[in-house]
Amino acid sequence: MINRRHFLIGASQVGLMTALGASLPAWARSSADGNMGITTLEGRDFNLTIDRFPVTIDGRRGRAVGVNGTLPAPLLRFREGEDVTLRVTNRLKEDTSIHWHGLLLPFEMDGVPGVTFDGIKPGETFTYHFPVRQSGTYWYHSHSGLQEQDGLYGPLVIDPAGADPVAYDREYVLVLSDWTFEGGDRVFAKLKKVSDTYNMGQRTLGDFFRDVSDNGLDATLRDRREWGEMRMSPRDISDTSAMTYEFLINGHTTGDNWNGVFKAGEKVRLRIINASAMTIFNVRMPDLPMTVVAADGLNVQPLETDEFQMGVAETYDVIIEPKEDRAYAFVAESIDRSGQAVATFGPRPGMRAEAPALRKIPTLTMKDMGMDHGAMGHGNMGGMDHSTMDHSQMNHATMDHGQMDHSTMDHSKMGHAQPDEGQMDHAAMGHAPAAKPLKTGPGVDNIATMPVSRLHEPGLGLEDVPHRTLRYSQLRSLDPIPDRRQPERELDLHLTGNMERYMWSFDGIKYTEVKGPIIFKEGERLRLHLTNDTMMSHPIHLHGMFFELNNEGGDHRPRKHTVIVKPGEKLSFDVTADALGNWAFHCHLLYHMHAGMMRVVQVQPRNPGEVDHSTMDHSKMDHSKMGHNNMNHGEHNQ
Amino acid sequence: MSLKHLLVVGLGALSASAAAQDHSNHGTHTPATADTPYQMQGSGAGHHDPMFLFLQADRLETQFHDGEETLVWDTNAWYGGDLNKLWIKSEGELSLSGGEFEEAEVQALWSHAISTYFDLQTGLRYDIAGKDRVHAAFGVMGLAPYWFEVDAMAYVSDKGDITATVELEYELLLTQRLILQPRAELAFSAQHVPDAGLGKGLTGLDTGIRLRYEIIREFAPYVGIEWQKRFGATADMMRRDGEDPNRMVLVAGIRAWF
Ligand SMILES: [Cu+2]
Numbered sequence: 087m088i089n090r091r092h093f094l095i096g097a098s099q100v101g102l103m104t105a106l107g108a109s110l111p112a113w114a115r116s117s118a119d120g121n122m123g124i125t126t127l128e129g130r131d132f133n134l135t136i137d138r139f140p141v142t143i144d145g146r147r148g149r150a151v152g153v154n155g156t157l158p159a160p161l162l163r164f165r166e167g168e169d170v171t172l173r174v175t176n177r178l179k180e181d182t183s184i185h186w187h188g189l190l191l192p193f194e195m196d197g198v199p200g201v202t203f204d205g206i207k208p209g210e211t212f213t214y215h216f217p218v219r220q221s222g223t224y225w226y227h228s229h230s231g232l233q234e235q236d237g238l239y240g241p242l243v244i245d246p247a248g249a250d251p252v253a254y255d256r257e258y259v260l261v262l263s264d265w266t267f268e269g270g271d272r273v274f275a276k277l278k279k280v281s282d283t284y285n286m287g288q289r290t291l292g293d294f295f296r297d298v299s300d301n302g303l304d305a306t307l308r309d310r311r312e313w314g315e316m317r318m319s320p321r322d323i324s325d326t327s328a329m330t331y332e333f334l335i336n337g338h339t340t341g342d343n344w345n346g347v348f349k350a351g352e353k354v355r356l357r358i359i360n361a362s363a364m365t366i367f368n369v370r371m372p373d374l375p376m377t378v379v380a381a382d383g384l385n386v387q388p389l390e391t392d393e394f395q396m397g398v399a400e401t402y403d404v405i406i407e408p409k410e411d412r413a414y415a416f417v418a419e420s421i422d423r424s425g426q427a428v429a430t431f432g433p434r435p436g437m438r439a440e441a442p443a444l445r446k447i448p449t450l451t452m453k454d455m456g457m458d459h460g461a462m463g464h465g466n467m468g469g470m471d472h473s474t475m476d477h478s479q480m481n482h483a484t485m486d487h488g489q490m491d492h493s494t495m496d497h498s499k500m501g502h503a504q505p506d507e508g509q510m511d512h513a514a515m516g517h518a519p520a521a522k523p524l525k526t527g528p529g530v531d532n533i534a535t536m537p538v539s540r541l542h543e544p545g546l547g548l549e550d551v552p553h554r555t556l557r558y559s560q561l562r563s564l565d566p567i568p569d570r571r572q573p574e575r576e577l578d579l580h581l582t583g584n585m586e587r588y589m590w591s592f593d594g595i596k597y598t599e600v601k602g603p604i605i606f607k608e609g610e611r612l613r614l615h616l617t618n619d620t621m622m623s624h625p626i627h628l629h630g631m632f633f634e635l636n637n638e639g640g641d642h643r644p645r646k647h648t649v650i651v652k653p654g655e656k657l658s659f660d661v662t663a664d665a666l667g668n669w670a671f672h673c674h675l676l677y678h679m680h681a682g683m684m685r686v687v688q689v690q691p692r693n694p695g696e697v698d699h700s701t702m703d704h705s706k707m708d709h710s711k712m713g714h715n716n717m718n719h720g721e722h723n724q
Numbered sequence: 725m726s727l728k729h730l731l732v733v734g735l736g737a738l739s740a741s742a743a744a745q746d747h748s749n750h751g752t753h754t755p756a757t758a759d760t761p762y763q764m765q766g767s768g769a770g771h772h773d774p775m776f777l778f779l780q781a782d783r784l785e786t787q788f789h790d791g792e793e794t795l796v797w798d799t800n801a802w803y804g805g806d807l808n809k810l811w812i813k814s815e816g817e818l819s820l821s822g823g824e825f826e827e828a829e830v831q832a833l834w835s836h837a838i839s840t841y842f843d844l845q846t847g848l849r850y851d852i853a854g855k856d857r858v859h860a861a862f863g864v865m866g867l868a869p870y871w872f873e874v875d876a877m878a879y880v881s882d883k884g885d886i887t888a889t890v891e892l893e894y895e896l897l898l899t900q901r902l903i904l905q906p907r908a909e910l911a912f913s914a915q916h917v918p919d920a921g922l923g924k925g926l927t928g929l930d931t932g933i934r935l936r937y938e939i940i941r942e943f944a945p946y947v948g949i950e951w952q953k954r955f956g957a958t959a960d961m962m963r964r965d966g967e968d969p970n971r972m973v974l975v976a977g978i979r980a981w982f
Binding site: 274275276278279280283284286287288289290291292311314315316317329526527528529530531584586587589596598682 | 773774776778806807837838839840841867868869870871896897898899900941981
């Protein structure tokens, strides 16, 4: 049986083989040539060099920006409880940076230019130095310009100080990413000029006739009229696609066939990282169940599933137990189903599993616009039976006011003692002189009038797959959450954009237009409500602090650093402001962030004398009379 | 003070004001409150709103009619950001048999986003071919419900003549790359403009349909057919010049952008 230590030794032997004259670097070779992993750097002291270098992707030559000449960047392996030093040297002609995604550290070490430090100038070396306070699967990437698209990302694994609650015989790190030969700047420019450039899944005349024959002429015309009136496309699933992307697993396309080896009967831990710039992936291993044991680096109660949707920047650890002597495919399919990356796990190196056919592109519905359910059910929504699912979920996000009405208790009792942490909306309104309501305009093409909770759904396009799917509502943290206080303060933030102009923002305000940071007070317990007014799924990421996703998991709510907010969804999470300083808070779709879907959260020390929100008496406010829907709670914080 | 000295001082002032401007772009640098303990660090690299340059040949085609060939261009360029852009539009016709411009105009417009899908455009139009004339130009451009691309402009010439044009385009996807594009262009004049060959009222209607194949999104050859109709006094003037006010032309061309 090969354990993890053996595996690491194996990886360094691969390095030796390269030195002995193989033409391709180890990471670029398939398993048949001995590539069993990613270049690994281990210890407390690291030297990383950022440069441009040639790469070969699917047989085609390109140029990447990355670390130590490898794509992905080397696997960094830390140990919990140690101090690490990383000297990052910039050999580019432009500024660069490295952000340690998901790590709890002093904000000056977080690596976001313009927010936590100056960036690393050409020729300079910046030394990151911080204690490692956690364990699990994370990653690192550039936070400068669009370098992340061009290859500056790598995996980061922290071994626990004590015993690992997850038992496994062997492990692999799988870095999912999207590569373009066009380069990030060109892709972004094309999106700004012609925003549907990369959409290869628009409805065609053929779809029209198919819908007429499936649903009748009236329903089809009504559907086309509705989308036409809004000037929106129900196939606007992803801004980018396989038209420009090669999807990669550990730097390998399906053709390059990255290969992992197991012995039948072993427990294999896969540390899966979505290090894409723009691609949300559906991950599955046909014929092989996966047991999710960690999400965003932190352990969760083991949960067996067959497929999950993975937002950009999320990580999942799963255990697989292949019992048969055969090859299994590991499939990462882009959310718009325009392409996929397939790797092979098998008992012998060099095997190639059969890649499944790409599945049909999903079609959005009025629900994805955050519209009233009454507007749905026109029949031609691709055969999905949303109606049965929706009603069970309606209560949660949109009906909180109703819940309050038929309670006779006052809010002070209700709000602060309620064990159901998730769905109470009432504290937010106390603090804001009602800000002006969010309106459509050049930067905002839609306001979700009836956003709903979609935590019980597996993610766009996975509603009707014939196997088990992971939903956020199922995730339970293995350890109880550390801070079980009720939130003292609530904030509302809308995810906004205009697809046609390719503008993205929070509350209709781009990052370049905001007046200042969102202020958190040290030690404060906050609840953030995120409402997605757009038709796209946005993986929203908070630096520096984990948050508890309010999924009715009580004290075992999952703690995450990134959460997908689905189209037309409203969700909330709680966070304890325990990390002083400036922290980036943004959509992790690179071009959305770059276009302005970003804020800075500033955790300020609490002055002893100042007003403490937690002592405010909510019971004196008449919450039931407040119209919550149209208030822009976020804005007064900027 | 020497000229060189002046230059240095001048450049210094320019770059200082540029730097100030630059800084104002970085809203996040401004402390939110007086007690903000953490200034944002650094230069905010990558947090500008970037500007883009767009070049487009919407139609670059040869029109075939009665053995005559005419080169027609309808090209655009813009430079700017999300809300404000400088647009340059140029349209015209060059008779390939005669070798002379039949029509040629260029417009410089400031374009400002006024709603989710529409920009207001104001500026100048200059007619190059033959009758040198300058117009004040004013209009809207954007995406109307049901995905109609609209470009509606009104013009007032230096002689006080008022004219207007409305262009409508629609795209029907046969496949993801094979696209049928119906197009209509209406022209109006508020008065007779004899030296421009215009009568009063609706002066012309060009309707056509083009079928293009996007080899890549940025480059698509096409073929099509267009009906060009002139009305009223405008048509009369054409007839007097021995031209046909109702023509059907075949077109072949390319659509490209960068
Ligand atoms: Cu986004």
